[in-house]
Amino acid sequence: MTGKLRKSRRGEVDPFIVMDVMEAARKAEAAGRRVIHMEVGQPSTPAPAGARAALADALAEPLGYTVALGLPELRQGIAGLYRRWYGVDLDPARVVVTSGSSGAFLLAFAALFDAGDRVALPEPGYPSYRQILRAMSLTPVGIPTLAQDRYQPRPDQVPGDVAGLILASPGNPSGTVLQRGELAALTARAAELGIGVISDEIYHGLSYEGRCTSALEVTDDVVVINSFSKYFSMTGWRIGWMVVPESHIRTIERLAQNMFICPPHASQIAALAALDCEAEADRNLAVYAENRRMMLERLPRMGFGRIAPPEGAFYIYADVSDLTADSLKFCAEILEKAGVAVTPGLDFDPLRGARTLRFSYARGAADIAEGLDRLEAFMAARGAVPR
Numbered sequence: 001m002t003g004k005l006r007k008s009r010r011g012e013v014d015p016f017i018v019m020d021v022m023e024a025a026r027k028a029e030a031a032g033r034r035v036i037h038m039e040v041g042q043p044s045t046p047a048p049a050g051a052r053a054a055l056a057d058a059l060a061e062p063l064g065y066t067v068a069l070g071l072p073e074l075r076q077g078i079a080g081l082y083r084r085w086y087g088v089d090l091d092p093a094r095v096v097v098t099s100g101s102s103g104a105f106l107l108a109f110a111a112l113f114d115a116g117d118r119v120a121l122p123e124p125g126y127p128s129y130r131q132i133l134r135a136m137s138l139t140p141v142g143i144p145t146l147a148q149d150r151y152q153p154r155p156d157q158v159p160g161d162v163a164g165l166i167l168a169s170p171g172n173p174s175g176t177v178l179q180r181g182e183l184a185a186l187t188a189r190a191a192e193l194g195i196g197v198i199s200d201e202i203y204h205g206l207s208y209e210g211r212c213t214s215a216l217e218v219t220d221d222v223v224v225i226n227s228f229s230k231y232f233s234m235t236g237w238r239i240g241w242m243v244v245p246e247s248h249i250r251t252i253e254r255l256a257q258n259m260f261i262c263p264p265h266a267s268q269i270a271a272l273a274a275l276d277c278e279a280e281a282d283r284n285l286a287v288y289a290e291n292r293r294m295m296l297e298r299l300p301r302m303g304f305g306r307i308a309p310p311e312g313a314f315y316i317y318a319d320v321s322d323l324t325a326d327s328l329k330f331c332a333e334i335l336e337k338a339g340v341a342v343t344p345g346l347d348f349d350p351l352r353g354a355r356t357l358r359f360s361y362a363r364g365a366a367d368i369a370e371g372l373d374r375l376e377a378f379m380a381a382r383g384a385v386p387r
Contacts, residue, residue: 013131017347021331025341036371037363039341041172041314043233044363045284048277051234051270063265068256069249070097070241071268077275078241085204086214094243096252097263097271101202101227101240102128106259108223108242109136109164111251112196117163122153124317124348124356126172126200144351147319150176150308155189165190168200169212170312173348173358175203177212177311184218197222202240205231205281207312208289220245228267230313231281232274239267288314291361291368298372299359302379314362317345321355331357338378340371 021039028035046052069075075095082088098104105128113119115137121129123142130140141162145151151174158165167186169178178186183199190197199215199222215222227240244252256262274281295316299307306319324330327344335341345356361368 010135010137013134014127014350016127016131017328018127018343021335021341021343024332024335028335028339033339035335036340036367036374038359038361038368038371039343041230041360041362042235043230043284043314044367045233045287047234047237047270048232048274048280050277050280051232051274054273055266055270058266058269063269066262066265066268068253068260068262070095070263071265071272074268074272075241077272081275082214082216082243085211086217088214088216090216090243091246093249094246096242096244096249096256097268098240098242098256099260099263100229100238101200101225102132103238103260103263104225104227104240104242105129105132105198106136107252107255108198108225108244109133109138110255110259111244111248112198112223113138113163118159118161119164119166120153120159120162120195121166122151122168122171123351124151124171124173124345124353125166125168127347129166130350142349142351147306147308150174150311151317152176152178152182153186155185158186158189158193158195160193162195164196164198166198166200167215170203170207170310172203172313173315173317173343173345174308175310175313175315175317176308177207177209180213180218183213183215187215187219187222191219191221199224201225202227203230203313206285206288206314208292209311212312216243223248228271228274231285232271232277233281233284234267234271234274237264237267237270239263239271287365288361290365291363294365294368294372295359295361298376302376304357304359314360316359316361317348318357318359319355320357325354327354327357334375334378337381338374340374340378 025035075092079090079092082090118139120141133140224243228234304318343358345353
């Protein structure tokens, strides 16, 4: 029977291809194959021990609604993190706890933009930016960044006919970082044009050549979004935060009350304890650093040499135009013949992504080493490198 319930045009968003790759890998595993996962940006480590213990201790108590902006003590704790990491004296009232960074993007887009507005974003970039914008009747405007610019936008590339600009540092899929001067120049250009800026800082804490700079170090006229998912290894807990200008607190609060009621209480308790677990998170970072070293040493030798310098996060973004013009098909071939799941660049760049791949090194070192062995054998058999 044909369904007759109407569909909105806003719902016609593209799939998140990495999730399709995950499903293909799951099917291969269900059929008995061992797959090395280099497709998804998910730490293989659990939430910090202190976070898990704090939640276990709280389970005997009622876990109900909290205030819409999050537990006051958690907001204070996040403000303390900004003092420790960046030297920023942040009023906790400006911190909004959210249902993952995804909830923060929904709130930010709703608070800053009107239906029909155009919002600029670098490409390659996180695919859900585009799809959430479209689902909210907003128009994404891609900025085609270049490898020589480390896949980060330049101020002269910011369009003058947009209402917003999304920045990401470290970037996904590139792992590249905006330095303080670059952030200052981009936010100054946006201010000159009257453009709202959203700074995605979800991979802060995961950097290999000095700490990352927060946009809050160069301007208060910005919405900063972060999460406990990556540095604190809490992807499935769906808990993030945003920092907003004082003028937007009440607007965000009203939206959060109606959209989400509040973030998950249980996850907030765990997140508060996680803030005291930086030593454990830094031990995980040491594993990523070793994985990064292996990737940068071995991938170029097997034919994946055109990469931007991954200064943060846990990704390698490779130009494979000399190997394929169909990254989706190439990824399927790698999964079938090597048992390694990687992500086609089409997820991140709809125009040029057919010639790029993203490799994640968020797993344990043994998995990454095995994945590299498999990739090397695959590329040798393909004739790309001597075996």
